[in-house]
Amino acid sequence: MKNTLKQLSIFIENKSGTLIKVLELFSKAKIQIIASTIADTQDYGIYRVLCSAPCEAYTILKEHGINVQLTDVLAIAIEDEPGHAALAISALSQAEVNILYMYSFLWKGRGVLVMRTDESDKALEVIAENDMDLLNEDNFII
Amino acid sequence: MKKILPNDNNPFFDEKMETMTRAQIEALQLERLQATVQHCMNSPFYRKRFEEAGLKPEDIKTLDDIRRIPFTTKQDLRDTYPFGMASVPLRECTRLHSSSGTTGTPTVILHTQKDLEEWAAQVARNLWMVGLRPDDVFQNSSGYGMFTGGLGFQYGAERLGMLTIPAAAGNSIRQIKFITDFGTTALHAVPSYVTRLYEVMQSMGVDPRRDTKLKVLAIGAEPHSEEQRRRIEEMMGVKAYNSFGMSEMCGPGVGFECQEQNGLHFWEDYYIVEIVDPETLEPVPDGEVGELVLTSLCREAMPLLRYRTRDLTRVLGRTCPCGRNHVRIDRMRGRSDDMMVLRGVNIFPIQIEKILMTFPELASNYLITLTTDEDNDNMTVEVELEELFTDDYRRLQNLTNRIQRALKDEILLTPHVKLLPKGSLPVSEGKAVRVVDKRTVYQ
Known part of the structure; x- marks a missing residue:
């Protein structure tokens, strides 16, 4: 069973018209975006995308000359109730695993925390020890 | 005497x-x-x-x-x-x-x-x-x-x-x-x-x-x-x-x-x-x-x-x-x-190009823009990223800082360095336009 999820990290200029160019490529290839996030920065941004076919999307974006990277991220399913995100993160925090970035969304009635950590092996140990529900791409088949 | x-x-x-x-x-x-x-x-x-x-x-x-x-x-x-x-x-x-x-x-x-x-x-x-x-x-x-x-x-x-x-x-x-x-x-x-x-x-x-x-x-x-x-x-x-x-x-x-x-x-x-x-x-x-x-x-x-x-x-x-x-x-x-004169310093685009070429992370296209802000000459160097080698903002910022320092060592001025996705800069036909001088002095 795979432990990680493939996320697309797409480098885009902070300028109108750049995001739509990327989105149109997903649209044309009929690849569904499951979750995505972009931060507010000065000159450029990294658009992070979970989608239904990351490897295919990667190839298409590459072919169109777009700066893109496939990044391994961890995804944990939690109950969609107050307090569960805190529980999950406190376990990682106690083990001194740093989170580089994180975002969350709802998937089939459950919460999903997606994160990149500085030490993914250690993070995986913590997740296993605490019996957390680790997701992989099989969980996101549409 | x-x-x-x-x-x-x-x-x-x-x-x-x-x-x-x-x-x-x-x-x-x-x-x-x-x-x-x-x-x-x-x-x-x-x-x-x-x-x-x-x-x-x-x-x-x-x-x-x-x-x-x-x-x-x-x-x-x-x-x-x-x-x-x-x-x-x-x-x-x-x-x-x-x-x-x-x-x-x-x-x-x-x-x-x-x-x-x-x-x-x-x-x-x-x-x-x-x-x-x-x-x-x-x-x-x-x-x-x-x-x-x-x-x-x-x-x-x-x-x-x-x-x-x-x-x-x-x-x-x-x-x-x-x-x-x-x-x-x-x-x-x-x-x-x-x-x-x-x-x-x-x-x-x-x-x-x-x-x-x-x-x-x-x-x-x-x-x-x-x-x-x-x-x-x-x-x-x-x-x-x-x-x-x-x-x-x-x-x-x-x-x-x-x-x-x-x-x-x-x-x-x-x-x-x-x-x-x-x-x-x-x-x-x-x-x-x-x-x-x-x-x-x-x-x-x-x-x-x-x-x-x-x-x-x-x-x-x-x-x-x-x-x-x-x-x-x-x-x-x-x-x-193509020599530029900024704050009394003479700079040729080739000097900037030479420095940018030492960074394997960068593509070969670049653009230098000169502006006047409150009577001060400023330089912005826009460069394209060859490959997205990280999805960590800090590492991108670190690259920007290293480019800026290397340029400063060469041209003695600190330019603003802007990383751009590949393909963002206009591709010129024939001789590439490397310098855009928007300073008020030449207008």
């Missing part, structure tokens, strides 16, 4: 030279040109040049014959680096300057003691022309060292007999303290620095009109518009005079505005001034813009014949109400090559 100075009420520092008629100027120029050409035959470089052109010093019979002499270029200076263009033995030289700004492609200019004295006299002539006298206090905020604006003005101001303060570049608060404490009446600075000084004065509660004795500014080494000059005069309550110099011709002192402020008098007893079409290299008529070409007439260590300055300008006139008939040259209007 006391140097004789004119009376304070004499408007001329060197009356005989400054007030020559055109005919006298041209007669003197021919005599000095012939002597210079003869002297150049001591330089292996020029001896070869003349042989290749089938030219003998005796062939220069009239001033127009100068057009038979091949041009000298900056590349020639690089090719003969360091001493291949000297016309005297090295033991007769007492000073070496290297062209300002760049580290990648050095050029060397040598001076004999007489060259230095003539240079100082030229600068003194300029400062006298704009009304400075031995009672004045002259502060020089140029960089010293290899940059000729430092020592050039220092020796010139001393030659005139002024109390001269080698304040050197930077440290605005200290500059202002010198200006107020020492009663500085004249300041030499690049124009953008004057604006900076004014801002600092304001923050210190110093009013240049009320709290200083400043009356004259010498500004140069950086392109600036007439509007910028007027703004500087207005804010500081002084007269600002445009100065032209280049290390190849000695340094500052080659040309300077008189009190009419209508073009820079280029000293034709020291130089022959030609304006040529940069493409055809044929002379252009007075009033038309072309490339400034200079021949030094009094230099011993390293005279240069028909040196292509790459500066674009035009002749405004050959007479002047001030009584000097030395040719009046317009302020520089740009370059015939």
Whole structure:
């Protein structure tokens, strides 16, 4: 069973018209975006995308000359109730695993925390020890 | 060794030279040109040049014959680096300057003691022309060292007999303290620095009109518009005079505005001034813009014949109400090559390209944009990322910082560096446009 999820990290200029160019490529290839996030920065941004076919999307974006990277991220399913995100993160925090970035969304009635950590092996140990529900791409088949 | 100075009420520092008629100027120029050409035959470089052109010093019979002499270029200076263009033995030289700004492609200019004295006299002539006298206090905020604006003005101001303060570049608060404490009446600075000084004065509660004795500014080494000059005069309550110099011709002192402020008098007893079409290299008529070409007439260590300055300008006139008939040259209007002048530093795009190429993370396309923000020149370098090697913002920021530092080491200025996705910059057909100059000075 795979432990990680493939996320697309797409480098885009902070300028109108750049995001739509990327989105149109997903649209044309009929690849569904499951979750995505972009931060507010000065000159450029990294658009992070979970989608239904990351490897295919990667190839298409590459072919169109777009700066893109496939990044391994961890995804944990939690109950969609107050307090569960805190529980999950406190376990990682106690083990001194740093989170580089994180975002969350709802998937089939459950919460999903997606994160990149500085030490993914250690993070995986913590997740296993605490019996957390680790997701992989099989969980996101549409 | 006391140097004789004119009376304070004499408007001329060197009356005989400054007030020559055109005919006298041209007669003197021919005599000095012939002597210079003869002297150049001591330089292996020029001896070869003349042989290749089938030219003998005796062939220069009239001033127009100068057009038979091949041009000298900056590349020639690089090719003969360091001493291949000297016309005297090295033991007769007492000073070496290297062209300002760049580290990648050095050029060397040598001076004999007489060259230095003539240079100082030229600068003194300029400062006298704009009304400075031995009672004045002259502060020089140029960089010293290899940059000729430092020592050039220092020796010139001393030659005139002024109390001269080698304040050197930077440290605005200290500059202002010198200006107020020492009663500085004249300041030499690049124009953008004057604006900076004014801002600092304001923050210190110093009013240049009320709290200083400043009356004259010498500004140069950086392109600036007439509007910028007027703004500087207005804010500081002084007269600002445009100065032209280049290390190849000695340094500052080659040309300077008189009190009419209508073009820079280029000293034709020291130089022959030609304006040529940069493409055809044929002379252009007075009033038309072309490339400034200079021949030094009094230099011993390293005279240069028909040196292509790459500066674009035009002749405004050959007479002047001030009584000097030395040719009046317009302020520089740009370059015939791709050199940029920012805050007095000369920068070529190739220097920036060379640095960017050392970063494997970057693609080969780049764009340099120059802007004027509150009278300061700024540079933005936009570069494309070859591969997204991380999805960590901090590592991208770290790359930006490393690029910025490497560029600063090369060009001595800190540009704004902007990382762009591959394919963001316009792909030009034919020769790539690498520099966009949005500075107000060239508009």
